[in-house]
Amino acid sequence: MKKRILGGQLPVSAIAMGCMRLTDAKDSPERVIETALDLGIDFFDHADIYGGGRCEELFGSWLAAHPSMRDRITIQTKCGIRSGCYDFSKAHILSAVDGSLRRLRTDYIDVLLLHRPDTLMEPQEVAEAFDALQSAGKVRFFGVSNHSPMQIELLKTAVKQPLVANQLQFSIPESGLVTSGLNVNMKNDESVMHDGSALEYLRLKGITVQAWSPFQGGFFRGPFVGDRETYPALNETLDKFAQVYGVSPMAIAAAWILRHPAKMQVVSGSVTPQRMREIADGAAVELSREDWYEIYRAAGFRLP
Numbered sequence: 001m002k003k004r005i006l007g008g009q010l011p012v013s014a015i016a017m018g019c020m021r022l023t024d025a026k027d028s029p030e031r032v033i034e035t036a037l038d039l040g041i042d043f044f045d046h047a048d049i050y051g052g053g054r055c056e057e058l059f060g061s062w063l064a065a066h067p068s069m070r071d072r073i074t075i076q077t078k079c080g081i082r083s084g085c086y087d088f089s090k091a092h093i094l095s096a097v098d099g100s101l102r103r104l105r106t107d108y109i110d111v112l113l114l115h116r117p118d119t120l121m122e123p124q125e126v127a128e129a130f131d132a133l134q135s136a137g138k139v140r141f142f143g144v145s146n147h148s149p150m151q152i153e154l155l156k157t158a159v160k161q162p163l164v165a166n167q168l169q170f171s172i173p174e175s176g177l178v179t180s181g182l183n184v185n186m187k188n189d190e191s192v193m194h195d196g197s198a199l200e201y202l203r204l205k206g207i208t209v210q211a212w213s214p215f216q217g218g219f220f221r222g223p224f225v226g227d228r229e230t231y232p233a234l235n236e237t238l239d240k241f242a243q244v245y246g247v248s249p250m251a252i253a254a255a256w257i258l259r260h261p262a263k264m265q266v267v268s269g270s271v272t273p274q275r276m277r278e279i280a281d282g283a284a285v286e287l288s289r290e291d292w293y294e295i296y297r298a299a300g301f302r303l304p
């Protein structure tokens with residue numbers, strides 16, 4: 001499995017297993033987690049809210065049965081979303097981490113992300129929470145999710161730990177991260193920048209982009225691979241490259257994200273072993289520049 005160095009500091013598998021849908025698995029959670037490990041996936045992405053805490057609990061049960069695995073895997077979780085509001089207060093961050101540690105049945109979290117920007121956030125409070133978590137040995141690395149460059153800069157006025165990752169939505173049809181940059185100076189919808197040049201900023205700062213929902217169109221609108229009605233040209237093109245590279249279309253969709261020189265990590269949400277294997281194959285595919293742009297255009301995007 002190809003590697004990524006999160007924030008230039010933490011080596012991890014280029015494909016991560018997102019655990020948000022662990023409660024939906026038809027196979028046992030143990031089999032799903034062990035399939036990931038067999039494929040060389042050593043990074044597990046959680047959030048305190050996934051499955052109302054149940055996803056962390058299922059993972060924690062597996063970990064409790066396999067304690068020797070703890071230092072061979074990387075566990076990431078997120079905090080900051082509460083029912084009806086976002087909350088980056090010191091008290092909430094500290095209690096959320098304690099809850100995650102308890103459910104995950106571990107003494108430390110490798111990476112803690114702030115899940116979605118809280119406009120009522122006080123950078124100093126976040127800094128105090130991060131300092132307390134780091135000095136207690138409860139969290140090793142910190143990052144953010146769904147944050148703009150200026151929101152990260154605001155945090156950094158007080159937070160002294162490096163932020164190693166920003167988890168953002170990115171897939172072939174949901175490729176705003178690259179599309180706006182390809183349409184600078186054009187008066188069309190694709191030039192609208194929704195993230196404040198996040199991709200370029202994160203590359204400049206050495207913060208790793210983690211692509212969430214890498215196989216979904218829209219915001220959980222459903223997978224695009226195999227949906228020939230909504231994405232006919234894209235599926236035709238994925239099928240073509242799947243044949244060329246001797247892998248599945250899922251592998252090509254993963255390889256498309258991995259091909260970007262930002263060296264993104266793919267946070268895959270599949271909990272079906274056969275599909276997980278197809279996705280992992282994508283880490284071995286090196287798409288050419290021409291392939292990459294052909295797939296992008298097949299999703300309906302124009303190059304000005």
Ligand SMILES: NC(=O)c1ccc[n+]([C@@H]2O[C@H](COP(=O)([O-])OP(=O)(O)OC[C@H]3O[C@@H](n4cnc5c(N)ncnc54)[C@H](OP(=O)(O)O)[C@@H]3O)[C@@H](O)[C@H]2O)c1
Pocket residue numbers: 017018019020021045046115145146167168211212213214215216220223224225226250267268269270271272275276
């Ligand atoms: N930071 C954030 O705000 C945020 C938001 C959302 C998600 N996340 C993280 O990102 C991870 C991935 O998100 P996601 O689960 O939405 O991503 P995803 O990998 O794009 O989607 C996975 C889901 O799509 C299904 N699927 C994928 N390809 C399919 C196909 N060709 N045919 C049929 N079904 C297909 C999977 O089913 P099978 O299980 O059957 O394969 C699974 O239900 C989450 O687990 C979570 O860790 C973060």
